[in-house]
Amino acid sequence: MIALSVAAALAIFVVYTALAGNGIADLTPSTLAGHAGDVSLVGKVVGNPQGNAAYHGGLHFQLKDIGRATPARVPVVYRGSMPDLFETGRDVVVEGTLRNGVFVAKPGSLITKCPDHYAPAKSSKT
Amino acid sequence: MEWALALAAMLAVVAVVFVARPFLRDPAPASDRLDELAPEARQRLGLAEERDRALAALKELEFDHRTGKVSDDDYRAQVGPLRRRAAEVLRALEQGEQGRHERVADRGQPVP
Amino acid sequence: MAPLGRAALLLAFGLIAYALVAGSYAAWKRRRRLALSAQNALLAAFPATLIAAVVLLVALGRRDMTFVYVWQHTSHKLPLGYALSAFWGGQEGSLLLWLLVLTGYAGLAVWLNRRSRELMAWTVPVFGLVAAFFAFMLCFVSSPFNVQPAPGDGRGMVPSLQNPYMLAHPPLLYLGYVGLTVPFAFGMGALLSGRTDERWIVATRRWTLAAWMFLGVGQLIGAHWAYVEIGWGGYYAWDPVENAALMPWLAATAFLHSVMIQEKRGMLKVWNMILVALAFNLSLFGTFLTRSGVIDSIHSFAQSSIGGWFLGFLTLMVVLSVALIRWRLPLLRTKTRLESLVSREATFLYNNLLLVALALTILWGVLYPILSQAVRGEARSVSKPYYDFFLHTFGLPLLLLMGLGPLVAWRRASLRSLGKTFIVPFAAAIVTGVALLALGFGSSWPGLLAYTFGAFVVASIVLEFVRGRAAAGGMLRLIGRNRRRYGGYIVHAAVVLLAIGIAGSSAYQTQRERTLKPGGSIEAAGYTVRYLTSTGVRGPNYTGFRALLAVSGHGERFRLNPGINNYPIEGQSNVASIYHDPRSLGDVFTTAHLLNKRGTIDLKVLVKPLINLIWVAGFVFVAGSLIAMWPDAVEQRRLAARYAAGAAPAGI
Numbered sequence: 001m002i003a004l005s006v007a008a009a010l011a012i013f014v015v016y017t018a019l020a021g022n023g024i025a026d027l028t029p030s031t032l033a034g035h036a037g038d039v040s041l042v043g044k045v046v047g048n049p050q051g052n053a054a055y056h057g058g059l060h061f062q063l064k065d066i067g068r069a070t071p072a073r074v075p076v077v078y079r080g081s082m083p084d085l086f087e088t089g090r091d092v093v094v095e096g097t098l099r100n101g102v103f104v105a106k107p108g109s110l111i112t113k114c115p116d117h118y119a120p121a122k123s124s125k126t
Numbered sequence: 127m128e129w130a131l132a133l134a135a136m137l138a139v140v141a142v143v144f145v146a147r148p149f150l151r152d153p154a155p156a157s158d159r160l161d162e163l164a165p166e167a168r169q170r171l172g173l174a175e176e177r178d179r180a181l182a183a184l185k186e187l188e189f190d191h192r193t194g195k196v197s198d199d200d201y202r203a204q205v206g207p208l209r210r211r212a213a214e215v216l217r218a219l220e221q222g223e224q225g226r227h228e229r230v231a232d233r234g235q236p237v238p
Numbered sequence: 239m240a241p242l243g244r245a246a247l248l249l250a251f252g253l254i255a256y257a258l259v260a261g262s263y264a265a266w267k268r269r270r271r272l273a274l275s276a277q278n279a280l281l282a283a284f285p286a287t288l289i290a291a292v293v294l295l296v297a298l299g300r301r302d303m304t305f306v307y308v309w310q311h312t313s314h315k316l317p318l319g320y321a322l323s324a325f326w327g328g329q330e331g332s333l334l335l336w337l338l339v340l341t342g343y344a345g346l347a348v349w350l351n352r353r354s355r356e357l358m359a360w361t362v363p364v365f366g367l368v369a370a371f372f373a374f375m376l377c378f379v380s381s382p383f384n385v386q387p388a389p390g391d392g393r394g395m396v397p398s399l400q401n402p403y404m405l406a407h408p409p410l411l412y413l414g415y416v417g418l419t420v421p422f423a424f425g426m427g428a429l430l431s432g433r434t435d436e437r438w439i440v441a442t443r444r445w446t447l448a449a450w451m452f453l454g455v456g457q458l459i460g461a462h463w464a465y466v467e468i469g470w471g472g473y474y475a476w477d478p479v480e481n482a483a484l485m486p487w488l489a490a491t492a493f494l495h496s497v498m499i500q501e502k503r504g505m506l507k508v509w510n511m512i513l514v515a516l517a518f519n520l521s522l523f524g525t526f527l528t529r530s531g532v533i534d535s536i537h538s539f540a541q542s543s544i545g546g547w548f549l550g551f552l553t554l555m556v557v558l559s560v561a562l563i564r565w566r567l568p569l570l571r572t573k574t575r576l577e578s579l580v581s582r583e584a585t586f587l588y589n590n591l592l593l594v595a596l597a598l599t600i601l602w603g604v605l606y607p608i609l610s611q612a613v614r615g616e617a618r619s620v621s622k623p624y625y626d627f628f629l630h631t632f633g634l635p636l637l638l639l640m641g642l643g644p645l646v647a648w649r650r651a652s653l654r655s656l657g658k659t660f661i662v663p664f665a666a667a668i669v670t671g672v673a674l675l676a677l678g679f680g681s682s683w684p685g686l687l688a689y690t691f692g693a694f695v696v697a698s699i700v701l702e703f704v705r706g707r708a709a710a711g712g713m714l715r716l717i718g719r720n721r722r723r724y725g726g727y728i729v730h731a732a733v734v735l736l737a738i739g740i741a742g743s744s745a746y747q748t749q750r751e752r753t754l755k756p757g758g759s760i761e762a763a764g765y766t767v768r769y770l771t772s773t774g775v776r777g778p779n780y781t782g783f784r785a786l787l788a789v790s791g792h793g794e795r796f797r798l799n800p801g802i803n804n805y806p807i808e809g810q811s812n813v814a815s816i817y818h819d820p821r822s823l824g825d826v827f828t829t830a831h832l833l834n835k836r837g838t839i840d841l842k843v844l845v846k847p848l849i850n851l852i853w854v855a856g857f858v859f860v861a862g863s864l865i866a867m868w869p870d871a872v873e874q875r876r877l878a879a880r881y882a883a884g885a886a887p888a889g890i
Contacts, residue, residue, distance in 0.1 A: 155270075172434070
């Protein structure tokens with residue numbers, strides 16, 4: 001009987017993954033190139049963010065790889081609510097699509113990671 | 127920081143003494159054997175658990191019947207076998223107990 | 239001072255290593271005095287660890303910056319309470335907390351069960367093995383007692399951690415995580431000593447319940463923290479670190495239920511061993527997750543040095559658990575079988591399968607990025623829809639089972655008696671469902687099902703109390719004599735409240751976001767939110783603004799003032815303003831961003847029905863757990879008699 005239920009659970013699982021696809025790719029600025037479609041981009045904010053996320057023009061900022069010193073830089077344009085603690089030097093995660101060399105973020109999908117600290121606290125999401 | 131190290135050393139000594147205590151208290155014991163449940167004792171323990179299970183099941187059946195969860199028919203159907211089971215286990219326990227008493231009495235020792 | 243701390247830890251490590259090695263040898267070769275000596279060593283490990291902990295606490299309290307750890311996590315201006323909470327704010331300190339709680343729990347558990355020498359002989363080395371890992375890490379890999387020439391001020395604590403939650407959330411979680419080691423050690427001890435009786439379960443029942451309670455409360459506090467302080471409007475994000483606590487909790491829930499089957503029917507001995515090992519290993523995994531950078535999380539951890547060590551130890555414990563269970567498999571097998579698929583045992587079994595399935599799907603989701611990286615060279619992650627799907631698929635039936643279980647008798651329930659007991663709760667559910675559908679709640683089918691099943695469960699629990707009270711002759715007598723059962727029902731009630739709160743605040747949430755000039759307004763779910771004006775604010779270490787809002791609706795009027803705090807060093811932080819409606823138990827949640835000097839803001843309003851039920855559920859949960867845990871003198875005597883020298887007294 002246990003075997004039956006395990007089989008049933010697995011069946012549900014397989015059906016789900018077949019229908020829902022295989023998750024979203026987690027990429028960094030250096031691995032982003034060439035990926036089409038909806039992906040998740042992780043990076044450190046560099047330079048001076050320009051603009052405003054609430055306005056039509058959106059917030060423009062650049063991301064580089066966290067930890068590794070690669071030259072890859074990705075320009076990001078973001079509209080939507082701003083998460084806590086966003087500033088230059090912060091590590092962030094944002095979902096969106098690469099279009100003509102610019103990463104167009106999904107509105108509201110920008111998240112800042114908590115500063116490097118063992119912390120049960122969660123940073124904000126919108 | 128000497129006091130800290132002295133304190134640490136003292137604690138270490140206390141700890142070692144505490145750890146060595148069983149040997150210090152009983153340097154030449156009659157038996158250093160760790161008690162272990164003999165197979166018959168294990169069996170008895172299993173029976174005791176069975177007995178408690180059977181008795182608890184009866185009690186619960188009673189309670190469920192009184193609160194209406196178990197219908198009269200179901201109650202009648204189940205209470206007989208449960209009571210028989212409980213009686214079986216109690217008998218087995220008593221027999222085991224008797225056997226143990228006899229064996230121990232044979233050796234001329236008081237029964238624990 | 240630091241040398242004292244380091245010495246205390248080394249002493250603890252020595253004692254624990256001795257407990258492990260000598261204890262194993264003594265258990266294997268059946269040496270009584272050596273086993274006792276190993277036990278003493280384990281007991282002594284707690285005071286040694288405590289000294290180290292006190293040293294660290296004093297250093298934190300004094301802001302002794304020669305301690306690298308203190309420098310990393312505090313500053314002179316930091317209030318004392320938060321400085322002390324930095325104990326668990328960093329890696330080394332939290333390892334020390336683990337060890338402290340573990341040696342404390344282990345010492346107490348072993349001491350209370352010292353008469354059961356055969357079982358303790360093997361349980362001591364198992365505790366020793368787990369403790370040895372943490373002690374080793376603290377002594378040789380990640381010490382809180384590294385020193386430096388005193389620099390100026392410390393690096394300080396992130397503002398978002400400076401709130402009362404930081405004082406409560408981690409310690410409660412740890413009391414839970416570490417607590418799951420106790421049933422694990424006893425279970426493995428039982429396997430090692432070749433015992434197949436329930437002694438290990440009976441001895442650790444309250445420990446497991448307590449650990450499970452702490453883990454649950456700790457998570458609820460974390461959720462509240464996320465909701466109130468962080469300001470994104472939600473309370474659970476399926477982040478790996480959150481899942482890290484949920485998975486062992488689910489496994490422990492399954493374990494708490496299945497041990498009842500072993501107790502009542504003598505079945506499922508193997509499954510219980512598997513579950514206790516699963517709960518413990520998931521708890522270790524959870525600790526590992528929050529430590530290493532191995533899984534991308536919104537808690538960014540640099541690739542921590544101890545990730546590799548943790549993984550190695552976790553692997554070791556998993557392998558050992560599996561090997562031990564495999565070895566004793568023949569002993570544990572029983573001939574008792576499930577008599578009927580319609581019985582309380584069966585519902586417990588279904589509940590177990592659903593809980594474990596949910597835990598495993600969460601585990602899969604957590605591991606997916608690593609696995610996909612290994613297999614395809616590219617990390618992919620799953621997100622909310624994945625988790626929501628499985629939460630609905632497994633969670634909703636679980637909710638229903640909570641109502642079904644109590645109504646079904648043990649062993650076998652005839653369909654006719656089922657019909658009788660079911661009719662009222664079933665009717666309650668149908669009426670609720672139809673009414674809700676008519677009121678428009680069909681917009682979300684999981685929400686509707688959650689509410690309907692919730693009604694079913696509530697009706698079934700109320701019936702249990704009503705019928706029981708009649709049979710026992712009074713409510714207090716009923717609960718007093720059946721603490722585990724009725725305490726359990728109260729916990730079920732808490733879970734229903736939780737489910738309804740979650741359903742209401744997510745499935746039936748209303749969200750509106752607009753750019754407003756002063757005087758503008760937003761309508762949301764019957765509330766009108768008017769933006770009056772914005773003002774600047776200033777605090778000890780921040781400046782910022784607040785948007786003043788006047789809200790009216792549903793017969794109420796109130797003010798809210800969401801805004802932003804700007805911390806010069808750390809950046810800006812949302813300050814949400816929330817109105818708790820005492821009558822409907824819902825919230826109006828607002829956040830605002832200032833766009834320009836003329837006071838134009840971007841305002842977000844969330845109306846979250848019934849969300850406060852979640853927090854209320856927390857209190858009910860604790861009450862139910864405490865009742866279930868409450869010692870019962872009669873039962874204690876009976877159990878003591880049963881296990882005294884392994885012999886049953888003649889006669890009853």
